[in-house]
Amino acid sequence: MRISNxxxxxxxxxxxxxxxxxxxxxxxxxxxxxxxxxxxxxxxFEKLSGxxxxxxxxxxxxxxxxxxxxxxxxxxRATIPTTGQSSTLxxxxxxxxxxxxxxxxxxxxxxxxxxxxxxxxxxxSKQIKFIISTNVDIIGLQEAHGGHVQRLADALGWYFxxxxxxxxxxxxxxxxxxxxxxxxxxxxxxxxxxxxxxxxNFWNMHLGYDPYGPYDFCFDKMSVEKVLQREAQxxxxxxxxxxxxxxxxxIRQAWNIPVILVGDANAPSHLxxxxxxxxxxxxxxxxxxxxxxxxxxxxxxxxxxxxNPDPVEVPGITWSPIYPFHNGGTGKVEPQDRIDYIYHxxxxxxxxxxxxxxxxxxxxxxxxRDNEWTxxxxxxxxxxxx
Numbered sequence: 001m002r003i004s005n006x007x008x009x010x011x012x013x014x015x016x017x018x019x020x021x022x023x024x025x026x027x028x029x030x031x032x033x034x035x036x037x038x039x040x041x042x043x044x045f046e047k048l049s050g051x052x053x054x055x056x057x058x059x060x061x062x063x064x065x066x067x068x069x070x071x072x073x074x075x076x077r078a079t080i081p082t083t084g085q086s087s088t089l090x091x092x093x094x095x096x097x098x099x100x101x102x103x104x105x106x107x108x109x110x111x112x113x114x115x116x117x118x119x120x121x122x123x124x125s126k127q128i129k130f131i132i133s134t135n136v137d138i139i140g141l142q143e144a145h146g147g148h149v150q151r152l153a154d155a156l157g158w159y160f161x162x163x164x165x166x167x168x169x170x171x172x173x174x175x176x177x178x179x180x181x182x183x184x185x186x187x188x189x190x191x192x193x194x195x196x197x198x199x200x201n202f203w204n205m206h207l208g209y210d211p212y213g214p215y216d217f218c219f220d221k222m223s224v225e226k227v228l229q230r231e232a233q234x235x236x237x238x239x240x241x242x243x244x245x246x247x248x249x250x251i252r253q254a255w256n257i258p259v260i261l262v263g264d265a266n267a268p269s270h271l272x273x274x275x276x277x278x279x280x281x282x283x284x285x286x287x288x289x290x291x292x293x294x295x296x297x298x299x300x301x302x303x304x305x306x307x308n309p310d311p312v313e314v315p316g317i318t319w320s321p322i323y324p325f326h327n328g329g330t331g332k333v334e335p336q337d338r339i340d341y342i343y344h345x346x347x348x349x350x351x352x353x354x355x356x357x358x359x360x361x362x363x364x365x366x367x368x369r370d371n372e373w374t375x376x377x378x379x380x381x382x383x384x385x386x
Contacts, residue, residue: 011038012078012087014125014155019135020062020091021173025069025098032157033076033091034060036132039124039155043078048088050074062091069097102194103174105352106384109139110262110340112206116148117374126374128155130359134381138191140204140262141169161189168204168263184242185235186263188250198386201250205243205263207291208235213267214335218282228290236267237290244298251298251345258346258386261300264377265291268337271302272311282335292341300343303382307354311338316356318378328365342382354382 013036023029037043047056051072053064066072072093079086096102109131117123131139131152141149144162149169153160159176162169168187170176177199178190188203211230216222222230231237243261244251250259268281269292278285292302308314318340326332342354357379360372 011041011080011085012043013037013089014128015089015132017090017092018132020093021137022094022096022102023066023072024096024100024102025066027098028063028065029093030061030063031093032061033089035155035157036089036128037078037087041080043080043086046077046079048075048077054093062093066093066095069095069100071095101198101386103137103198104386106138106193106200106349106386107134107136107381108202108260108262108342108384109134109136109379109381110142110204110264110342111139111379112142112264112340112375112377113144113148114375114377115143116146116151119368119376120371120374121369123374124151124155126359126372127152130374131156134357136381137174138170138172138200138202138260140202141171142204142206142264143167144169161187163187166206168206170202170204172202180246183246185239186243186246186261188247190257193386199257201247201254201257201259203243203247203259203261203263205239205261205265207239207264207266209266210234213287213289214282214337217284217287218335219332221282224284224287228288231267231290234266236265237294240265240291240294244294244300248298251300254299254346258344258349259300260349261295261343262341262380264340266339267291268339269302269305269341270296271305272315272338274311276312295343299345301345301351303342303344303351303384304338304354304356304380306351307382316380318356318380320376321358321362321373321378322365322368322371322376324364329367340377340380342380344382344384348386350385352383352385354380356380 020031045060054074076089145167149162153171160171175192176189177192180188186205216227273287275285316338317336323334358373362371362373
């Protein structure tokens with residue numbers, strides 16, 4: 001699915017509207033909006049209109065105690081003191097009833113940033129606009145080397161996890177309360193959605209990319225046995241095995257705290273390489289890709305295929321919106337596959353919908369610099385009921 005955002009080229013708020021994290025009637029609330037302005041500017045913030053309980057500090061912190069259970073809408077002005085230039089933001093704060101769960105619905109994204117997004121002009125503002133437009137709660141990031149995780153978290157006013165090595169990161173509207181560390185191309189955290197009453201164990205992975213199975217099949221016509229051997233050679237098979245082993249105790253307790261695993265597996269799913277898609281998949285079918293069969297074996301559920309069970313009708317391609325051919329606009333036809341996933345387990349999680357998304361109509365690699373879309377992957381977004 002493609003969605004469009006309008007560009008804002010001024011020095012002020014990067015968006016016109018935003019939905020912030022949930023609040024609850026009678027509970028203290030605070031959220032940060034100072035990062036939603038053009039980088040490099042430090043404006044003064046003020047409340048123009050909104051419910052009486054809402055305060056906005058000069059440095060961009062929204063706070064107060066909601067007095068009723070309804071969406072609270074506040075209009076905020078940001079003014080650059082040196083120039084007098086100003087812009088406004090309309091922020092919506094969903095307020096839940098006193099005594100009710102704070103987060104009854106959870107929206108999760110997996111997003112390969114493509115080296116932070118740096119291959120695209122104005123990538124920061126484009127990423128922020130896109131993330132806000134999706135209204136997600138937690139994002140697993142890949143190819144987020146060099147501070148991009150914190151950059152995005154600071155802009156959104158969110159919490160973040162980024163290990164000292166590797167390219168993984170997690171950003172969340174809600175507090176990250178435990179760090180499970182890195183485990184062979186993956187890592188995980190525990191996120192508190194509502195104190196100890198609502199929590200989720202959230203893992204992120206970025207598995208090895210070379211050799212790449214669809215190339216082995218489509219370009220080199222290798223045997224199934226050979227390709228599966230090379231899946232292990234790529235690192236992907238031991239990486240997913242190690243990840244699932246580390247997650248094992250949490251998976252077994254998922255009835256208590258739900259578990260989510262997201263990321264870029266750099267491999268297709270056995271659910272997509274079916275007999276009906278043999279022609280699309282270069283004459284091969286029923287391939288037991290380890291990176292998808294092994295999660296299924298331990299009880300993890302592919303959320304996209306729960307929401308979209310027919311891979312013919314809804315393929316959900318994530319690789320690649322800018323590589324229709326192997327070299328971008330030239331070369332062999334590039335195999336198109338769903339290689340980015342959101343898995344889950346736990347009785348409290350019910351899939352409402354799951355989609356693959358890009359913004360606009362991205363130009364192919366080589367003509368990509370001004371794309372509105374900042375990655376070479378599509379993202380996947382899954383909405384859950386808790």
